[in-house]
Amino acid sequence: MDQKLLAGVDIGGTKTHIIGRRGDTLLFDKTVVTDEWRIRQMEADAAKLAAIIADLCGGSSPAAMAVGAHGCDTDEQCRRFQALLSANLKTRVQVVNDAELMVPAAGYDDGIGVVAGTGSIAVARTAEGKMLAAGGWGWILGDEGSAAALVREAAKAIRRALDRGQEGDPLITVLMREIGTDDQTKLGILLNETRGAAAWGRYANAVFDAATAGSPLASRVIKEGGEGLAALVQLLIERGANAALVVAGGGVIAEQPMLMDAFVEAMASVSPISHVVLLREPPVIGAVALAERLVAGQTASRSRA
Numbered sequence: 555m556d557q558k559l560l561a562g563v564d565i566g567g568t569k570t571h572i573i574g575r576r577g578d579t580l581l582f583d584k585t586v587v588t589d590e591w592r593i594r595q596m597e598a599d600a601a602k603l604a605a606i607i608a609d610l611c612g613g614s615s616p617a618a619m620a621v622g623a624h625g626c627d628t629d630e631q632c633r634r635f636q637a638l639l640s641a642n643l644k645t646r647v648q649v650v651n652d653a654e655l656m657v658p659a660a661g662y663d664d665g666i667g668v669v670a671g672t673g674s675i676a677v678a679r680t681a682e683g684k685m686l687a688a689g690g691w692g693w694i695l696g697d698e699g700s701a702a703a704l705v706r707e708a709a710k711a712i713r714r715a716l717d718r719g720q721e722g723d724p725l726i727t728v729l730m731r732e733i734g735t736d737d738q739t740k741l742g743i744l745l746n747e748t749r750g751a752a753a754w755g756r757y758a759n760a761v762f763d764a765a766t767a768g769s770p771l772a773s774r775v776i777k778e779g780g781e782g783l784a785a786l787v788q789l790l791i792e793r794g795a796n797a798a799l800v801v802a803g804g805g806v807i808a809e810q811p812m813l814m815d816a817f818v819e820a821m822a823s824v825s826p827i828s829h830v831v832l833l834r835e836p837p838v839i840g841a842v843a844l845a846e847r848l849v850a851g852q853t854a855s856r857s858r859a
Contacts, residue, residue: 558617558849561607562841564655565592565623567672568752568805571838574610582610589752594625600638607643615643620844622655622837624673629685646848651687652837653677656801659840660833665799666787668817669837670779670807672755674700676786678795688789693751698782699813701755701806704775705729708761709745711771725764725772732760755806762810780816783807788824797825803833 557577564571570588574581584606591602608615621639626632626649636649653675656667666678674697675690693702712726716738730736733744748754764772783802791797800821807813814832821830 559611560842560845560849561611561616561619562838562845563603563619563621564652564836564838564841565621566652567624571836572606572610573838573842574616575842584610596635596638600635600642604639604642615645618646618845618848619643620648620650620841620848622650622652622841624652626651627675627687627690632685648844648848650844651675651677651685655837655840656803656833657799657840658843659803659835659837660801660831662799662801664796665801666790666795668783668787668800668802669804670699670783670802670813671804672701672751673697674703674783674804676783676790678790680794686790686793686795688786693754697751698786699779699807699817701758702751704761704779705754705757707775707778708772709741711775712741715771723771724767724769725761728764728767729757729760732757758806762812765812776812777816780813781820783817784820784824787821791825797828799831800828801831801833803837808832808834
């Protein structure tokens with residue numbers, strides 16, 4: 555059997571993970587900082603990513619490639635980036651939102667994908683193939699349950715506690731230590747000077763450390779983060795998404811069991827029939843699975859011709 559080189563790409567808000575396979579053989583596995591190549595101009599981004607892929611493939615192109623892209627939140631955006639990549643690489647390409655990698659990476663064909671990492675979003679497809687998305691609005695407006703949003707909500711909880719004269723919660727001490735100050739009045743100033751979701755997200759471990767240390771404030775922030783993610787799923791179900799399966803992944807929810815527990819608990823109220831799965835494989839595995847489907851579809855089409 556002719557085994558073709560397939561490439562999968564997971565473009566996250568912080569990191570881009572790229573792997574190439576020929577059959578069961580891993581040919582390359584590379585992780586790069588997303589901001590090092592992506593400038594949010596689609597033509598330039600497509601050209602740069604295509605060059606990275608061609609270099610990894612030894613100057614050629616893969617037989618097929620699938621990409622899960624953070625920030626491709628509509629069918630139109632996905633199709634445009636897909637067309638640009640296909641033109642650059644002269645190969646078959648599929649582009650989906652990065653949350654859509656969760657379901658195939660877990661070994662399923664259909665379901666709702668939830669990402670909680672640097673940002674957060676829930677994505678599904680209708681029976682007709684139309685993309686449904688909820689969330690993904692960025693850390694200033696939303697991104698419930700993401701690393702940056704957990705820090706944002708933790709800082710707000712601290713602010714409210716201090717305004718009430720309540721200074722004993724461990725979250726206050728732990729987050730201030732993480733940020734690098736022992737002056738409560740500088741908490742807001744230092745956070746305001748820290749720009750970007752990735753920068754804020756680096757402090758998220760402080761929220762979980764504080765919860766482990768018995769912080770009621772941190773525990774509530776985490777609980778509300780899980781509820782926020784479940785609310786995104788509920789919106790998709792109300793819009794026609796298949797509620798049978800929900801696959802959650804992303805750096806924060808995969809690495810912090812307290813957030814996954816909060817999400818599962820909230821999902822039990824939102825949609826008791828949903829089977830909720832934590833993705834333990836790298837999401838990029840889902841991109842390779844989609845690339846395999848591209849090749850299989852192409853082979854089937856030729857056999858029918």
